[in-house]
Amino acid sequence: MNFVNKRMLEKSGHADTIEVGLGGRMGLELLANKQQKGERFPDLIMLDLNMPEINGWEFLDEYRKFSPQVKSKTLLVMLTSSLDPDDFSSAMNRSEVDEYYVKPLEMSVIEDLVAKCQAKSDQ
Structure with missing residues (x-):
């Protein structure tokens, strides 16, 4: 799925650089x-709940430890196959999670995320 999402982001024309971590630990x-x-964090992080090595919840526990200054302009999005309302509630109750989308990634979602990244960057 990472390949498909990467291609869609490339085709959108909105991404200068795309880095893919093949799992939460990476x-x-x-x-x-x-x-x-001292480099800038990405404008957008797409996080799945089901990843190799560590899952999305474990990723979030570690992500929380990063300096607020370096992650302040980053939009963190859950992009997952989970339709479980408890997963949605748990994700949205974490301050690090900005949005929750169910796969597959669609071009309309990318356009929405671009606008939200821009707004967050302007803050």
């Missing part, structure tokens, strides 16, 4: 490297 390592180097 995603956290990418972010830790950015924080250590």
